[in-house]
Amino acid sequence: MSHTVEKIGGTSMSEYRAVRDNIVLHKRKPGEYYRRMLVVSAFGGITDGLLECKRTGAPGVYATFADAEDDSAWEQTLDNVSNRMAQINKEMFGLSPERALADSFMHDRIAGIRDCLHHLRQVCAFGQFQLAEQLQTIRELLAAMGEAHSAHNMVLYLRQSGVNAVLMDLTGWRTDEALPLDQVLEQALERFDLSSQLPVVTGYAHCKEGLMSRFDRGYSEMTFSRLAVLSGAREAIIHKEFHLSSADPRLAGEDQVIPIGRTNYDVTDQLSNLGMEAIHPQAAKGLRQQDIPLRVRNTFEPDHEGTLITTNYRSPSPCVEMVAGRRNLFAVELFDQDMVGRVSHYAECFTDELDRMKLNLVAKDMNANTLTYYVSGNRKKVRRLVCALQHRFDNADVNTHKVSLVSAVGSDMSIPGLLARSVGALNKANVPVRAVHQSLRAVEMQFIVDDEYYEQAVVSLHDELVQTHAETVALAVA
Structure with a gap:
């Protein structure tokens, strides 16, 4: 199938106008919006609020719930995240009808999470049930909320511009059974027509393997990678707020660094070991095995081709990239x-x-x-x-x-x-x-x-x- 699977990071998602204008609509006629899938992260800072700050370790809802002896602390943290989500809805939709839809969706899920955590606390008051045994499930439940919110909002936002965007919700909200990841994705793919629909996919996927227990905050890259592999994508694309460049522009200078035009998966493995978020090695593995090229693009420079990563590429002459x-x-x-x-x-x-x-x-x-x-x-x-x-x-x-x-x-x-x-x-x-x-x-x-x-x-x-x-x-x- 001639289509692409494209992942949009949290910082880029917060610049939702750029996502619409530079990624979805850019130089395309209405019939050319499709044959793509967008795998989205939560809006910037939301997952930090739901779990813990990735940079500083400051506690979010998860960490507060795990440590608190009463409900007031985690409920206040959840309220803070809910208020931030509501503010994003206001900024995206103003007074349009879509805002009411966005708020209703968000409040329904937040209320469900609140009830779940309350009931779990009550159940664990009995000695036979241990909270520690449920913490990983709670972590996944909270993480899923961030992607559900951003994906639903993006669907509404793109529909305002005449795009037939549809929600591919992989979070397993109120489902009874956890299936293997590949089966979850295959069943989801059967429900969409890529020739006339643009699926916006939650970066978190509820599955039997437990993505967060294996990949923690890198779960969205696994969803993105397996979707590309299972659907036979011609190219996988990651949209970031910066180019994959020859050095950190904050250190070497923006006028000195050079966007890397080509490289291979071997290099991305080295970068991952250094903590750089090109792509998780396990996510790259599937793409490499299926010989699917990966392209890293700058959300804010839509005419730039970005960095193309393939399996067998070697620089024409030996060099440091x-x-x-x-x-x-x-x-x-x-x-x-x-x-x-x-x-x-x-x-x-x-x-x-x-x-x-x-x-x-x-x-x-x-x-x-x-x-x-x-x-x-x-x-x-x-x-x-x-x-x-x-x-x-x-x-x-x-x-x-x-x-x-x-x-x-x-x-x-x-x-x-x-x-x-x-x-x-x-x-x-x-x-x-x-x-x-x-x-x-x-x-x-x-x-x-x-x-x-x-x-x-x-x-x-x-x-x-x-x-x-x-x-x-x-x-x-x-």
């Missing part, structure tokens, strides 16, 4: 003289403890008697990890350091002298290098630096490895 990184990592260093000849045993124990503490491993290095793992997570969990390792290995010295990781990434970086140039650029910028990792596959080169030098490292590597290359190519073409 991007300099990216991850701040606030902990280097956990385990030294033990008894490790010599038994590194694999120590590594297995180290990994077991990481999994138990639910810390994310970003990179690691090793020698005869030392293992260093670079992990992301809060300081409390890292302290527990250190104590656990010290308990397992009585004679070991375990130390931690706060560091950042800066990476040069590209689909083909087999460039002679690249390491020397990179270290030279960092040295010239007075950035001390704590560790270096270079793999045989030539898709990434990592530099561990003290956290205070992160920005200098990104800028100096981008200037040397990306800007210099771009200027050389421009001169050759001229």
Whole structure:
């Protein structure tokens, strides 16, 4: 089927006029609005209010309900989110009839959630029922509300412009049975005619697997990916508020960074490991296996083709495509003289403890008697990890350091002298290098630096490895 599946992020959704004008209507005649599916996230900030703030960890409805001993705290938080949703409805629809429809839909679901949480609290007052066993279900119920609200609003909003938009509600609202994800999507697809309808799909899908328990806040990318795979899309598209660029424009400068025109799924895996939201690796896996191209576009530059990501792409000549990184990592260093000849045993124990503490491993290095793992997570969990390792290995010295990781990434970086140039650029910028990792596959080169030098490292590597290359190519073409 010649159609696209397109995901719209929360920041872009908050700019709903741009979604309508730049994504749906842009240079299209009425008959050309279709053969697409839009998978939408909640409006910016709504999921943070329903769950917890992704950036600061500030509690939302979920966290407040889980911790509170009475109902007043979580009910007030739910009221705050409801008021924010009502304000979005007012801004989108003003005094039009669609506002009443949007408000009715939103209030009905909020009331249902409120009743559910009240009843659950009452049931758990009996000793046979434990609230902790229901928390994951509550988390999914609350997350679904954000996407249901935004998808329903977008349907109403697009209909005002003559688009035959229809709601594909995958949230499982008031359903009795949880089916496998693929079955949920296949049944939903049967109900729509892509030649004359534009389905607006909730990013959350209620299913037997439990998307949030497996992917947490990355669930909408899995819905998006599986829809593309199961429907045989010709292309999957992600609309963001920025280009996938050669570096963070806030660090390297908006006039210095370069939108990446082409790259491959191998590069997106490296970016995901760095915490960059190109696409979740498990979501990319399905697209890669079905050879479905992924395009990342800027919502606010509709005429720009964006970045096309395919399975087999390699840059025409070896080059660094991007300099990216991850701040606030902990280097956990385990030294033990008894490790010599038994590194694999120590590594297995180290990994077991990481999994138990639910810390994310970003990179690691090793020698005869030392293992260093670079992990992301809060300081409390890292302290527990250190104590656990010290308990397992009585004679070991375990130390931690706060560091950042800066990476040069590209689909083909087999460039002679690249390491020397990179270290030279960092040295010239007075950035001390704590560790270096270079793999045989030539898709990434990592530099561990003290956290205070992160920005200098990104800028100096981008200037040397990306800007210099771009200027050389421009001169050759001229």
